[in-house]
Every structure is written in C-alpha cells, then in structure tokens.
Amino acid sequence: MPRTDLLRVTVAAVALFLVAATLALRLDDYLLYVVTLGAIFATLAVSFDVLLGYTGYLSLAHGALFGVGAYACGILTAHHGWPFWAALPAAGLVAGAAGAVIALLAFRTRGLYFAVLTLGIGLIGHQLFLVLAGLTGGVGGFVGIPSPGRPDWVPLDQNGWNALLALALLLATFLAAQLFVRSRLGAACLAVREDLTLAQALGIRVGQARLAAFVFSAIFTGFAGALFAAISNFVAPESFTVLGAGFQLVALVVVGGMGTLWGPILGAALLTALPEALRVASGYSLMAYGVLLLVFVIFAPRGLASLATAGLARLRTGAGFRAAPAGERRP
C-alpha cells in the first residue's frame, strides 16, 4: 500500500508542478518574481518540516544554513568561475556538512535547550557572514553572482527560467522529503518526536535518525540558498538572520501544518502571496507572520493542512462542520 500511495503522491505533485509552471509563465515579471521567491521559501519550508514537523526539533540555525548555501554558491560561481549547475550540488553539500556539525553539537541537548543552542549558532553564523568580509562581502553584500545558466533551446527569458528552476527545486525537494519520511529513517524520526524513551526501547537508533533528519533539511536548505543567490545575483547578511529567515521558516511550517510536507507549501504560498495581494509595506509582513503564527499555534496547531483536510471531508460527506476536538494533539 505505501508504494502505490507514493506513486499517487508523485503523480499529483508532478501534475501540480506542471499546472503551476504553466500558469506562472503567463504572469508579468514582477509576479513571476514573487512566485519564484515563494517557491524558494516553500522549498525551505518543506525541508524544515522534515526536522520540525517529523522529528520534533525546533532549529533556529536554519536561517544561517540558508546563508551558507547562498554564499557557497556565490563564492564558487563568482570567485571561482564554477557553472551554476556544479555550484548547486556543492552548495547543498557544504550546507549539509555544516548542518552535520551543528547537529552533532546541538543534539547533545533537547527541548528548549536545543532551540536556544541553535539560536546561538544561527547568530554566530549571521555574525560570521558580516565579519568574514573577504569571502562574503560583509555588510555591503555579495555582488555579481551569475544567474543560473539557461540552455539555448529553452524558449524562456531569464525570469521565466528562474521561476521554472525554483518550482522544479520545490518539486524535487518535496519528492525527496516524501521518500525520506516513508523510509525506515523517517519512521524512526516520528518515533523520536513522539516518545524518545519508547523509541529507544524499540531498538531505534535515535541518534542516527535525528542526525539524518537534520542533515537532510540542511542539504535542501543549502540548495534553496544557492538558487536564491543565483536568482537574486546579490545576497547580504540581512537575508539570513535568526529573526528574519530563521523565524519565517518556523512560521511557514507551523501555519501550513507541521508534519505534512504539503502544508508548508500552502503556508509559504499564503505568507508570500498575502503581503503582495494586500500590497502592504514590508513592515507589515513580518507583523502578519507573527500574528498568523500566534493564531495558528493557539487555535489550529495542525495548521492550514488540517483545516483544508477538514474542509474537504466536509465537502465530501456533506455533513456539518465538526470542529477538531479541543484536546487534539499536534505533531
């Protein structure tokens, strides 16, 4: 049964990707850019969900890991002349390696201590982007990152190509995450999240499982960072702060629905589209993130995903809406 289920998910995801790409390419350049950024943040959110939603650890270091991927790509392409297609996997590996080091340190703690420790690491990362100006360009930012190379036969301009790449990365991340959570490691991660002691009693190597989850999320966060850098042609430390990118990831995943993988995509879509749709100043968007996050964590801790599921079920049965039981547990 799981195999046919995976097949169904894959077909649905590919179909949605094709629809999204077709629709997106009809948009004007500005909206196309919004879609591109939204897809990158959705990629971040999906990979973050593997750690937060499936394994139960709140990392605040992922904003910095996003930066590691971005700077790695920038340094390799702009300084060393690598093509984007070689820099992308390399950036993922660099972020994955950084993630492995962070994980080995951070998993010596848990709960709040894990959050505070990763918070400290995230801050160190952000400070390092500022201090290591020789590599990163410091506070002024890193300029002149080449755009992702576009083959001649592609009948798209650079903006369209960027959007297509971002959506394709989202698709690849989503499918990889689906494979991961269905694997034995994924099952072990769920066990870690739900009951560490019982997981150990069942002989699950909990250290291995949560390390795998952290590194998985770090690698794909690195890919997203690399694409972000190449698309923007410019990156600066303020894109990788703990309370900026790091916090946004938490908001996207929680608002979307932890532990669902598709919920965070909804969350990213909503939280990217909302400020654009309302045409509000960027000052309000972080505010909106905060308010939505608070409202969801209190009233709908399973996020948009559970609301959507409940809504669909209601449509299907035609029965009246039944609120989730008050004591409902969150993943």
Added chain:
Amino acid sequence: MIDLFVQQLVNGLALGSTYALVALGLTLIFGVLLIPNFAHGEFYMLGAFLTYAMVLAGMNFWLAMALAVGAVILLGCLVDRLAFKPVEQAPPLSMMISALAASIILQQSAMLIWGGEARTIPAPVTGVLRTPFFIVTWMQLIVMASLLLAAAGVWLVLNRLRLGLAIRAVAQNRDAALLMGISMFQVRLATFAIGAALGAIAGALLGATFPIYPTMGVNPVLKAFVVLVLGGIGSLPGAVFGGLFLGVVEVMVAGYISSELSDIGAFAILVAVLLLRPQGFFGQAQVER
C-alpha cells in the same frame, strides 16, 4: 593614571548589569512558569520606548520611567494571557513558537509606531566620576546600583512575602503547590509583573545611554538566554553573576581582540556552556523541557 584593564572591567560590569537585569526577569519567568519568554526582549525595548515617548512629551525622566514600567507590567500580563495561557496544556514546542510569535508582534508594533530609525533618550544625569584608576559615568553607576536594588528587591519578595513563598512553591513543584491551594492565577500574574518590570527598568536605563530602536531587544534577550544557561535556569544569583561575567567578557573581547568578534564571543560562550555544562554554574537540577 587610568589603567586600561580596570577601565574595561568597569565598562564590562556596567554593560553586564543590564544583561543581568534582563536575565533576572527571564530566569524568573522560566524558572517559575517554564515559559521560554522570547518576548522578554520586547519588554525591555518597550520600557525604553515608552520612557522615550513620555520624556519627549516633556515629562521628567524618572516619572516617565516609572509610568513606563507600570505600562510594561500590564503588557506583560496581557502577553501571558494572550500568548502563553492558551498553550499551557500543549506540548512545549507550542510554547516556544508562541513566545517567538509574541516577540515578533511586539517588535513590529513598535516598528509601526516609532519607525525603524534609532533614537536617544536625553540622559537624566550627565557627567562622570573620576577616580585615580578609572572613569565611570553617573549613568553607569545608576545602572549598576539598579541591578543591586532589583536583585535585593526580588530576593525580598521571594523570601519575605507570602506571595514569594507561593511563587517558590510553584517553581519547586507546580502540582503540589496547586494541591496546597496556592492560586496559580496570582503566581502567574506576580511572576510576569516582576519579570516585565525588571525588563522595562533595564530598557529605560540603557536607553538613556545608548540609541534605542525596535529590534534592540533581540540581542539582549538572546544574551540573557546565554546568561541563563551560564548561571543555571531559575537561579537568581546565577543571573546576576552570569550577566556581569558576560558583560565583562564582551567588553574585553571588544577591547583586546576585535569589536567585531564580541557578539560571536558571547554566542560562542552560549554554545560552549550548553555543551559542557548544561546545568549552568549556579543551578542544580533543572527541568527537562
């Protein structure tokens, strides 16, 4: 003659005093209620901005500060009601997320009201005290004295008042305390009030020396977490000495190595302490969260 080392030490102690004031409130709220109050930095920031607003309107600094502290106390209790009470029964992860959200909301509110640019509160007291070995501004002395007064005040409340006894009982064992008929409502209110007040005092005082801006609470609250970890969660002496220690280290790193590295130094201490001595240097057993 002025000895550079002693001068740095004094500057470090002054800076550390504000960290300690922030950490006192944070450690109290976490030690008693098990709430990782990321929004504590915003209590500090709002203490500064409310004082600023009233001083700008022509009010005396000290009166403005007192009113600001009162307002932040109300706000602290409101934050507890709206952000923390509703997720009391939820897993600890929800509490952390809720705290993050509260922090961002308060910060962005200040951004909307006052804008992002840095401002300064005119210092109520100017001038310096010159000694043979170091120079200290009167404002620095006031900050250090406030830490001593605040720490003594908190100690008195906890150890000499009935309410303090209740607070300590809840910190020891919440269920047992509830069975003994202690009012959780009062304890929560008092803990948040004291914690918020300490944060606001620190913010107002610091604002009289340094520029203030809506995100000014971020670094101090993170450093207060460092202090918490250094001193042991829930330990008041740990918060005081941890804060002073962190301040001195930062000033020394900035003075002798590089000012760019001082924040990295502080956070590296956080990481190292969490790894080597997660129970802190003053705390005993701690709550598994």
Added chain:
Amino acid sequence: MSLLELEKLGVRFGGLVAVQDVSLAVEEGQIYGLLGPNGAGKTTLVNMISGLIRPTSGSLRFAGEAGGPWPIADAVSRGIVRTFQQTRAFLGLSVRENLRIAAAASGRAADAAELIEAFGLGPVLDRPAGDLPYATLRHLGIALALTLKPRLLLLDEPAVGLTGGEVDRLARLIRDWNLRGVTVLLIEHNVRFLMSLADRVAVLDRGRLLFEGTAADCQRNPEVIDVYLGRRKEDA
C-alpha cells in the same frame, strides 16, 4: 542452558542501593514472574536487563552470550524487548503508524496482520493511539514489542488497571505468544494474574532476592507470605 542468566546484578544510585546481588536464571520457553512490593526494585531490574540503565555490579548472559547487559539498541537486536509500566505507545500517531514504526525499527518484523488480528487492533487501525480505550492501548503496547520478534519479552505491570475480563484476555494472549516460543519475564502486582501464568517466580524485597522457585512453593513460603502475599490479601 538458560536463556537469561543474571549474575549478582546490582545498581546503586548515589548512596542508595536499589538492587543488590540478584542472581536468577530464566529458561527458554518459560513465563517467569517477578513479584515484590512497591519500591522493591522490580522495574529497576528490568531497566538493567533491557539496557535502559547500567548496573554498577554483576553481569548478564543471554542465550549463552556473556558480556551483558548491553545498551538498549544492542539488547533489542539480541532479542531482549521490553514494555513499560502499564505499557506505552506513540500516543499522537495512529495504530497503523505505531506498527509501521515498530516494523521499521526491526530488520525482521513479525507478521503485522497476525498481530493486528490477535490483539484486536483491526477496528482501530486509523485511530490515534491516544484515543484508544485503556485495554486496547495495552494490547498495542505489547503488539509493538512483539513486532520486534523478541526471544525474551519483559512485561512491566501489563495488567494494572484492567478489569477482570480484560485481565483474562491479556493472560490468554501472553500464554499464546509464550507457546509460540517467546520467553516472558513478567512483573506484576496482581498476584492471582501472575500465579496463573508463571512457571517460576522470584520475589524481590528492598532490592534483594527474597525467594526463587516454583509458583506453588512461592505461595507456601512463609517469608514471602509475610512480606508480600499476606499484605496483598489484606489489601484485596
């Protein structure tokens, strides 16, 4: 050769001696009962055998292999699997997910369909474990352990809080799986339940082995009656 042999196993926490010099042997195929008043060290002993805590003295042999106790994951891979007091499951996940996790944890998972059938989990497969009735949750906890195909199953107070009919059903299940070759070490408070199942019994009192022998001898032993059985009868 015995399946499980404890050789003077003991542990102290700080100055407190929790378990002292416990030696006993469980034969392959037995149901071995462990009795004792609260605080006698029964759960501590199981924690040591299963590798959750390290003993401070003594050793353990399992299936002829010396060198135990092993860390918990190694113990599980050797076939020593435990449940927790009153048993335990992943409460936030569905029964199906619970069984999937246990199966993924083990390289050689037992036949899930058979366990689902035997433990009556079919009708509740898609319900969160946290919503299950008490007795069903117990069944799930034991089914999770059995998914790992243990050679030795350590059951820590599986019958606490169950009603008479539920206890009988549980006893039947334990006996069924014992007949299929799972050796059982059973900790229980419920003397009648334990005596009805156990081939051999050990009684712990204040961390020491007070008695070791057949169930029948145990019920006749004056010391045991004094310390434990007598008191329990008054309670009941």
